[in-house]
Amino acid sequence: METIEAPTREELVHRASDLIPLLRKNALSGEEDRCLPQETVEALAGSGILRMRVPHRYGGYESDMRTVVDTLAELARGDGSAAWTASVWAISSWMMGMFPDEVQDEVFSDPDVRISGIISPTATARKVPGGVVVSGKWAFNSGVRHSSWNTNAAILVGDEGQPQPVMLAIPVSDLTVVDDWHTAGLRGSGSVTTVAEDLFVPQQRVLPMGPVLEGRHLSVLNADSPLYRTPFMPTACATIAAPALGLAKGAKDVFFERLPGRKITYTAYESQQEAPLTHLQVAEATVKIDEAEFHAHRAARTVDTKGAAGEEWTLEERARVRLDLGAVTQRAKEAVDILNTASGGSSVYSSVPIQRIERDVQTLNLHAILHPNTNLELYGRILCGLEPNTVYL
Known part of the structure; x- marks a missing residue:
């Protein structure tokens, strides 16, 4: 995919400012539905803001953190749930850039792909030939209803060594969504629970969490990017x-x-x-x-x-x-x-x-x-x- 010139901080903040009237208009319906309105999601995607933490080679901007902060803060002036969900998508897009490059090729084939994620390892994975089988659930999965992929944490257990936390790249279509987001605040974020039941995850989509926490990853092509x-x-x-x-x-x-x-x-x-x-x-x-x-x-x-x-x-x-x-x-x-x-x-x-x-x-x-x-x-x-x-x- 051909790289594009990334917008400046001022341009991205201006795009976010332009969305404030729409975000405010839709915030009440988002609360009532406990999920971001489709119009809001499409506006966020159309603005390019969701590309801030996508690698350049997939049409992303690789925006610096100051740009990310100022842009997301501007969104929150219109709707906190929309800004929170966009922040989760930004973090999870960055996280996906730590997976092997062949996994990124699959996930970022659409540069506007939305990726949600959970870092609390509330599921268990066990090794099988070619990958792992995971079972468990992840609460507070913000934005998952409007996402195609999840980066979720689990505890990998087996006959050898100590249990270790890992991150898993999982298509949302492989998960069961539990509609349990009945809350006092951030209701529009749709932070429902997702469940995996004996779900096979290929080995290339399994990322040890220890190195991730230290800033080490499996991507070769992202190794020289300041973001990673x-x-x-x-x-x-x-x-x-x-x-x-x-x-x-x-x-x-x-x-x-x-x-x-x-x-x-x-x-x-x-x-x-x-x-x-x-x-x-x-x-x-x-x-x-x-x-x-x-x-x-x-x-x-x-x-x-x-x-x-x-x-x-x-x-x-x-x-x-x-x-x-x-x-x-x-x-x-x-x-x-x-x-x-x-x-x-x-x-x-x-x-x-x-x-x-x-x-x-x-x-x-x-x-x-x-x-x-x-x-x-x-x-x-x-x-x-x-x-x-x-x-x-």
Whole structure:
């Protein structure tokens, strides 16, 4: 496939900005259906945004992490579920680039292919001639209904050696989808459960997870790309920081859209925008959004800089990216909380976006990898000279 010239960061962010009205329009129906509307998916694909982490040789852009973060954050200003799903597709497309080149040739025969993925090894695989047989289930499989492939983790067990985690490239058509995504937030992401029952996976689609976490892979043609000279967790963490940042920016957008002409009921304030309380609220929320953006950009800059240089990562650098992720998530929630509190009783109607943004950002804060307290503790352990208490670093 002929390579194409990749759009600049400004061009991709502009494309994302152009989608905001459509994303907002479709967000409510996405919540009600617990899945992204087809119109939203087609718009994302048509914009080229889903090609950001696809290799050049398949028509992808190989966008740097700062571009990915800014573009996904812009999508989240319109719909957190759409941005979260796009971030999962971006990570999983990058992950597919670590598989052997012949597997990539199959998967990326369509440069707009959508790949979802789960890194929690909640299935079991056993060796058989020519590959493995896997059984188990993967919850929180965001975007899988609109995906053709899954990169899913499993524990490989056998007669020889210790059990080891592996990543598997699986066609979604080989999996059973369980419609169980009944949640308070990110409802449009359609993060349902998928199940494999005695499913054969060819050996070339089996990727040991240990080397992946260290940034080593089986692709020959991607070996010199800066994108594939970084470990998995810093790459994934920098990516999924973006939806939280964008949700906070979106909360500020919709708050100011509703502000003109609003009163503060049961007070003498005929205009909310004239109340000193409002001035304090919007200023504090803005500072927190700025802080969230600082951490999102620092994580992206670290990934880009070290990937371009091909440098080894220290434990502290790895843990700091997770710290940045937790800080983005926490500061974003704090900003949204302030703006939601200032939005008044009428904001509880489902037609008012701020209540959805509040629920979406709360859901992100509960995610095991994004959870601020977990990431603070991990970074603190490293600073105190202790070993990390996780391999997801």
